[in-house]
Amino acid sequence: MRALVPAPALLRAALDAASEAVLLCGTADDTILLVNTAAANLVPDVATLRGALTAGADTFTVEHAGRHIAGRRRTLDEDHYAWYLRDRTEEVNRAAALSAERARTAFLADAGRRLSASLHQGRCLRTTAELAVAHLADAAVVILPPHRRRSTWLRLTGGERIVEGSVAESQLSDVPGMVEVLGGFPPIPSRWLDAAQAPSWLGLGEIGALLVTPLPGTAEPAGALILAKRGSTFTTDDEILARIFAARAGSAISAAALYREQADTAAVLQADLLPPELLQMDGVELVGSYQAAREALRIGGDFYDVFEPTHPGGDTVLALGDVCGTGPEAAVLTGKVRQTLRALHLVDADPAEMLRVLNQALLQSGRQHRFVTLVVGALRRADHGRVRLTLATGGHPPPLVLRADGTVEEVPVSGTLIGAVTETVVRPAEVELAPGELCLLYSDGLFEARGGPTTTAQYGEARLKAALSTCQGLPATATVERVRQLVSDWMHGGARDDIAMLAVRAPVRTALSLRDGGQTQSSFALNTRRVRQRS
Amino acid sequence: MTVFTPNPPLDLDDPGLREHFLRLVGDGDEYGAVEVVTALLEQDIPPQRIMMDLIARTQSRVGELWAANEWTVAREHAATATAERALAALAAHTPRRPDRGRITIACVDGEWHALPVRILAEMLRLDGWRVDFLGPSVPGPHLVTHLHQTGPDAVALSCMISTRLPRAHAAITACRSAGIPVIAGGRGFGPGGRYAQTLGADAWAAGAEEAVARLASSWPPPPRDPQVHAFLGDDEYTHVVRHRPDLIVTGMRSLMTAFPAMASYNDQQTDSTLEDMGHVVDFLASALYLSEPQIFTDFVDWTNDVLQARGVPSPALRAGLQVIRDQLHDYPRALSVLDAGLSRLSP
Numbered sequence: 001m002r003a004l005v006p007a008p009a010l011l012r013a014a015l016d017a018a019s020e021a022v023l024l025c026g027t028a029d030d031t032i033l034l035v036n037t038a039a040a041n042l043v044p045d046v047a048t049l050r051g052a053l054t055a056g057a058d059t060f061t062v063e064h065a066g067r068h069i070a071g072r073r074r075t076l077d078e079d080h081y082a083w084y085l086r087d088r089t090e091e092v093n094r095a096a097a098l099s100a101e102r103a104r105t106a107f108l109a110d111a112g113r114r115l116s117a118s119l120h121q122g123r124c125l126r127t128t129a130e131l132a133v134a135h136l137a138d139a140a141v142v143i144l145p146p147h148r149r150r151s152t153w154l155r156l157t158g159g160e161r162i163v164e165g166s167v168a169e170s171q172l173s174d175v176p177g178m179v180e181v182l183g184g185f186p187p188i189p190s191r192w193l194d195a196a197q198a199p200s201w202l203g204l205g206e207i208g209a210l211l212v213t214p215l216p217g218t219a220e221p222a223g224a225l226i227l228a229k230r231g232s233t234f235t236t237d238d239e240i241l242a243r244i245f246a247a248r249a250g251s252a253i254s255a256a257a258l259y260r261e262q263a264d265t266a267a268v269l270q271a272d273l274l275p276p277e278l279l280q281m282d283g284v285e286l287v288g289s290y291q292a293a294r295e296a297l298r299i300g301g302d303f304y305d306v307f308e309p310t311h312p313g314g315d316t317v318l319a320l321g322d323v324c325g326t327g328p329e330a331a332v333l334t335g336k337v338r339q340t341l342r343a344l345h346l347v348d349a350d351p352a353e354m355l356r357v358l359n360q361a362l363l364q365s366g367r368q369h370r371f372v373t374l375v376v377g378a379l380r381r382a383d384h385g386r387v388r389l390t391l392a393t394g395g396h397p398p399p400l401v402l403r404a405d406g407t408v409e410e411v412p413v414s415g416t417l418i419g420a421v422t423e424t425v426v427r428p429a430e431v432e433l434a435p436g437e438l439c440l441l442y443s444d445g446l447f448e449a450r451g452g453p454t455t456t457a458q459y460g461e462a463r464l465k466a467a468l469s470t471c472q473g474l475p476a477t478a479t480v481e482r483v484r485q486l487v488s489d490w491m492h493g494g495a496r497d498d499i500a501m502l503a504v505r506a507p508v509r510t511a512l513s514l515r516d517g518g519q520t521q522s523s524f525a526l527n528t529r530r531v532r533q534r535s
Numbered sequence: 536m537t538v539f540t541p542n543p544p545l546d547l548d549d550p551g552l553r554e555h556f557l558r559l560v561g562d563g564d565e566y567g568a569v570e571v572v573t574a575l576l577e578q579d580i581p582p583q584r585i586m587m588d589l590i591a592r593t594q595s596r597v598g599e600l601w602a603a604n605e606w607t608v609a610r611e612h613a614a615t616a617t618a619e620r621a622l623a624a625l626a627a628h629t630p631r632r633p634d635r636g637r638i639t640i641a642c643v644d645g646e647w648h649a650l651p652v653r654i655l656a657e658m659l660r661l662d663g664w665r666v667d668f669l670g671p672s673v674p675g676p677h678l679v680t681h682l683h684q685t686g687p688d689a690v691a692l693s694c695m696i697s698t699r700l701p702r703a704h705a706a707i708t709a710c711r712s713a714g715i716p717v718i719a720g721g722r723g724f725g726p727g728g729r730y731a732q733t734l735g736a737d738a739w740a741a742g743a744e745e746a747v748a749r750l751a752s753s754w755p756p757p758p759r760d761p762q763v764h765a766f767l768g769d770d771e772y773t774h775v776v777r778h779r780p781d782l783i784v785t786g787m788r789s790l791m792t793a794f795p796a797m798a799s800y801n802d803q804q805t806d807s808t809l810e811d812m813g814h815v816v817d818f819l820a821s822a823l824y825l826s827e828p829q830i831f832t833d834f835v836d837w838t839n840d841v842l843q844a845r846g847v848p849s850p851a852l853r854a855g856l857q858v859i860r861d862q863l864h865d866y867p868r869a870l871s872v873l874d875a876g877l878s879r880l881s882p
Contacts, residue, residue, distance in 0.1 A: 113760070114714060114758060117712060117713050117714030118682070118683060118686060118713050118714040118715070119683035119713075120682070120683050120684065120685065120686030121686070122686045123686040123714055123715075127714065259683065260684075263683075263684050452806075452809070453779075453780055453783040453784060453787075453809040453810070453812065453813055454780045454783075454784060455779075455780050462802065463806070466802075466803055470608065470609060471609060471612075472609065473563075473609060473613070474563075474609055474612055474613050474616070475563055475565075475613060475616045475617070477616050477619075478612040478613055478615065478616040479612075481612070481616075481647070481671075482608075482612055485647045485671075485672075488645060488647075488672055489645070489810075492645075492813075
C-alpha cells in the first residue's frame with residue numbers, strides 16, 4: 001500500500017488549526033521556518049524570543065509582554081526541530097494568588113493568636129507594631145487616642161528596637177489622614193496621602209508611602225495604626241489587609257484597655273482588704289501569712305491585722321479571723337470587721353470587750369447569715385524580755401504556743417462565734433512567752449486542709465502541733481513559712497481554702513537551741529521530709 | 536585550727552570568711568550576717584560577687600550539711616531565713632534605676648526553695664531589670680493574672696524538684712500563651728536544662744549569672760506557637776497520677792506485711808513513710824510525663840545517699856520501690872522506669 005503524502009498547504013492548515021503554538025526551525029542556522037497561527041497570536045514578534053530559543057536548553061520559561069510562556073523543544077528530523085509554546089499566564093497568576101492568600105491567612109491567624117494572648121495594653125501595642133512590620137510595612141506607629149490632651153505612641157522600624165513616647169493632642173493633626181481616622185470617619189486611601197508631610201515627631205525618616213488606618217474599638221476608635229513604606233506604594237490589596245489586621249489589633253487593644261480599667265479599680269478596692277505589712281515592734285517578731293483560696297484575687301474571708309499602741313506603753317492589738325464564705329463578698333466583710341476593731345482599739349477596749357461590741361455591730365448591720373470567728377490579742381512587754389498576751393476568741397480555733405523546750409500548748413480560751421446570736425460568751429486567757437517562745441494564731445483552713453496520701457484526709461490538729469514542735473528555735477518567719485510549706489505539701493496542689501497565720505515571737509538574744517545536730521528518725525521511713533536534690 | 540576574726544579588710548576568697556558566715560546563718564545571727572555583707576560592700580566589692588561567692592555558696596553548703604544529716608531541718612530553715620535578711624540588707628545598700636525591661640520571677644507551684652530565686656531577682660535588678668518577685672510556690676492562675684496586669688518582657692521560672700515538672704509545664708504553657716517568653720532555671724529541669732526544652736521554655740540558665748547574661752542578649756526570642764509543646768504524658772502517666780492514693784495505700788499495706796515491725800510505728804513515722812511512698816510515685820509520674828527515666832534514677836541515687844547518711848539501709852528503699860512496682864504489671868513503661876531505679880540499689 002502506498003502512503004498518502006498530504007500537500008504542504010494541508011499540513012500548514014492543520015498546524016494553524018492546532019491550539020498549541022508551534023515554531024518550526026532549521027537545525028543548521030536556527031532560522032524560524034514556520035510560525036503557526038497560535039504562535040503568532042501568542043508572540044506577535046517572534047524575534048524577541050530569539051534569546052530563549054537559542055540558549056541551548058530543551059525547555060525555557062520566559063515572561064514576554066506580560067505573558068508567561070513555557071517552551072519545549074522537539075527534534076523532528078536531522079535538519080529540523082520545533083518549539084512548542086504554552087501560555088502559562090493564568091496558571092502562574094493562580095499560583096501567585098493562592099500563595100498570597102495563604103500568606104495572608106497565615107498572617108491573620110498568627111496575628112489573631114498573638115493579639116489575643118495578652119490582656120496587657122502595652123504588650124498588645126507592641127505586638128501590633130511587631131506584626132505590622134513583619135508583614136505589612138517597613139515601619140509602623142501605633143497611636144492611642146488622646147488622654148488628658150496627650151497621645152501616647154509606639155514606633156517600630158524594621159531592624160530597630162521599639163521606641164515609645166507621647167505627643168500633644170494638637171500635633172496629631174499634623175499627620176495626614178489622622179483627624180479623619182481618630183474622628184471615626186472612613187480612612188483616606190494611601191495614594192491621596194502625601195508621605196512627605198509626615199511630621200518629624202513620627203520619626204519615620206524618608207518614606208515613599210503612608211497609610212493611616214483606624215484601630216476600631218468598642219464604641220470609639222482604640223487608636224490609629226500608621227504604616228510607612230520606603231520605596232514601594234500600598235496596593236488596594238495591601239490596604240484591605242491592613243484594615244482587616246487593624247480590626248483585630250483594635251479589638252485586642254480596646255479589650256486590654258477595658259481590662260486595665262477594671263483591674264485598676266479592683267486593685268484600689270483590694271488594697272484595703274489585703275493583709276497589712278507587719279513591722280517588728282519593740283523587738284517582738286510579728287509575722288503574718290495569708291493565702292487566698294481564689295488565688296487570682298488574693299483576697300478572701302480570712303484576715304489578720306495589727307494595731308499599734310494608741311499611747312506610749314499601751315498594748316499592741318492583734319486580730320486574726322475568718323468570715324464565713326470566700327471571695328469578694330467575704331473580703332468586704334473582713335474590711336468592716338477590721339475597721340470596727342481598729343476603732344475599738346482607739347477607745348482602749350480589751351479583747352473580750354472588742355468581741356462583744358463587734359457582735360452587736362454585726363447583728364445590727366442587718367446582713368443575715370454573715371458571721372465571723374476570730375481571735376483578738378493584746379500584747380505588751382513584760383519583765384526579763386518576756387511578752388504577755390491577753391487573748392480572747394469568738395468561736396475560733398485556740399492559738400498554739402511553742403515553748404522553749406519544744407512542747408506545743410493550746411491557749412485555754414473559748415467563746416461563741418460572732419455575729420450569730422445576741423448573747424456571746426467570751427472566756428479570755430493570758431499567756432506569757434519567754435524569750436524565743438512563739439504564739440501562733442491561725443485560721444481553720446490550716447488544719448482542715450485536705451490531702452495526704454489518700455487526698456481526703458484532713459491535716460488535723462495533731463499534725464499541726466507536731467509540725468510546730470519541729471520549729472523550736474526558728475525565727476518566726478521561718479516557722480510560718482515551714483508550716484505553710486508542710487500544709488501545701490500535704491494538700492499536694494489540691495483545692496485550697498483561705499489560710500491565714502499570724503505568729504508572735506518574744507525577742508531572743510541568741511539562737512543556741514539550733515546548735516545540736518541530728519533529728520529523730522523512723523527506722524524504715526525514707527524520712528527525708530523535704531526531698532530535694534542536693535543544694 | 537585558726538580562728539577567723541571578722542576584721543576588715545575581708546577577703547571573699549578566704550575560706551575562713553565563708554566558714555564564719557556559715558556559722559552566722561546557722562546560728563540565726565541576723566545582725567552578724569548583715570554586718571559581714573555591709574563590711575564587704577564598704578570595701579567596694581561588687582554586690583554580685585557577694586551574692587554569688589558568699590550567700591549562694593553558703594546556701595549550697597547548708598543543703599549539703601542537711602543532706603549529710605549534720606544539720607537539722609530547723610537549723611537549715613533558720614540559715615535560709617538569715618541569709619534572706621543578709622540579702623535584703625545588700626539590696627537596700629545597692630539602689631539601681633531600672634533601664635531594661637520588666638521581668639516576673641516565680642517559683643513553680645509547690646516549690647519552696649526561694650533563696651536562689653531571690654538572688655536571681657537581685658542580680659537582675661542590679662543589671663537594670665525592673666523585677667517583680669512573686670515568691671515561693673506561685674499558683675498558675677496567680678502568675679497569669681500578674682502577667683496580664685503588668686505585661687513583662689520575660690518570666691523566669693524556677694523548679695528545683697523534678698516532681699513539679701508537670702506543673703512547671705502548665706505554667707510555661709500558660710505564660711507563653713499569654714505571649715510572654717519564659718526562661719527556666721533550677722536543678723529540677725535536669726542536666727543542662729534538658730527537660731526545659733521538652734516543656735517548651737524559650738531558654739534555660741544553669742545559674743543566676745548565666746540567666747543575667749542570657750537575658751542581656753538576644754531577648755526576646757522569636758515568638759513560637761505555645762501549643763506546639765502543650766501536651767505531654769500518656770495513658771501510663773495518667774494512670775499513675777489518678778491512682779496515686781491507691782498506689783500509696785496498697786503499697787503501705789504490702790510493706791506492713793513484709794515488715795511486721797512497722798505495726799508499732801507511731802503516727803508521725805507512718806506519715807513519713809506514706810509521704811516517702813508519695814515521693815516514689817511522684818518521681819515515677821514525672822519520669823513518665825517527660826519520658827525521661829533519669830528523673831527517677833537521679834531521685835533514687837540521691838535518696839539513697841540521704842538515707843545512708845541517716846543510717847537507713849538500701850533494702851528499705853528497695854522495698855518501697857518494689858511494692859509500687861508490684862501494682863503496675865500492666866504498664867511496661869512504668870515498669871522499665873522502676874526497674875532502672877531498682878538497678879541503682881545494691882540488693
